Amino acid sequence: MKLTFMGTAGARFMVAKQLAASGGLYIEEGNTRISLDPGPGAIVQYAKRKVDLTKLDAIVISHRHLDHSNDVNVMIEAMTEGGFQHRGRLFCPSDALDVDPLVLNYLRRFPQEVVRLEPQKSYTVGDVTFTTTPRHVHQVETYGFRFGSRLGWVTDSAYYEGIAEQHKADVMVIHLVLMDCRTGLPHLCLDDAERIIREAKPRLAILTHYGMTVWRAHPWELAADLTQRIGTEVKAARDGMSIEL
Numbered sequence: 668m669k670l671t672f673m674g675t676a677g678a679r680f681m682v683a684k685q686l687a688a689s690g691g692l693y694i695e696e697g698n699t700r701i702s703l704d705p706g707p708g709a710i711v712q713y714a715k716r717k718v719d720l721t722k723l724d725a726i727v728i729s730h731r732h733l734d735h736s737n738d739v740n741v742m743i744e745a746m747t748e749g750g751f752q753h754r755g756r757l758f759c760p761s762d763a764l765d766v767d768p769l770v771l772n773y774l775r776r777f778p779q780e781v782v783r784l785e786p787q788k789s790y791t792v793g794d795v796t797f798t799t800t801p802r803h804v805h806q807v808e809t810y811g812f813r814f815g816s817r818l819g820w821v822t823d824s825a826y827y828e829g830i831a832e833q834h835k836a837d838v839m840v841i842h843l844v845l846m847d848c849r850t851g852l853p854h855l856c857l858d859d860a861e862r863i864i865r866e867a868k869p870r871l872a873i874l875t876h877y878g879m880t881v882w883r884a885h886p887w888e889l890a891a892d893l894t895q896r897i898g899t900e901v902k903a904a905r906d907g908m909s910i911e912l
């Protein structure tokens with residue numbers, strides 16, 4: 668399985684200024700291709716890296732916040748060749764379809780299927796099977812994901828008991844939005860990330876989805892410092908970075 672970071676920016680200020688790209692993650696395994704959380708400019712990042720989106724098999728949205736989902740409509744159009752090819756699947760929480768809908772109505776019949784994600788359920792797309800975690804602690808319906816024991820994707824959430832175990836995998840991607848924990852802001856801070864890594868003990872932890880305070884503190888320096896202190900390899904994702912899992 669190959670994982671590519673189509674962006675590493677998280678939260679509104681980083682995204683508004685495009686200090687880093689906000690295209691989410693891209694997974695390739697065998698003939699299967701999945702776009703995860705296509706935020707603002709995802710379409711540009713995929714085009715820049717010459718990904719043929721007409722071969723995309725699925726789009727997965729962890730939650731309806733703009734930095735995770737903004738380009739979903741254009742990605743659906745690309746995946747279905749403007750709706751002329753009835754193909755591919757969209758996976759998203761129900762509130763992305765119902766409340767203040769994110770996915771335009773006219774596009775909903777373009778993919779083969781629109782799947783409403785449910786907690787702790789497994790889904791298979793071609794060669795890839797992924798499982799949702801219980802609902803995260805976040806403002807809107809949000810899920811984290813595990814791709815077997817290979818990859819755990821810790822999307823936006825406040826820290827909660829069990830978060831480490833639920834995403835535990837060989838490689839764990841962690842959304843690090845805040846430097847300092849702040850009550851009332853349901854996002855992971857640096858101490859939360861450290862706690863998750865210590866509890867889950869992955870072979871490799873990768874930080875991404877940086878908020879402004881994290882960006883200013885230089886994520887790669889934070890990663891080096893965590894590696895030293897925890898003894899687990901921690902990397903800071905960079906735009907366009909790919910790793911084989």
Ligand SMILES: [Zn+2]
Pocket residue numbers: 730732805823
């Ligand atoms: Zn969010």
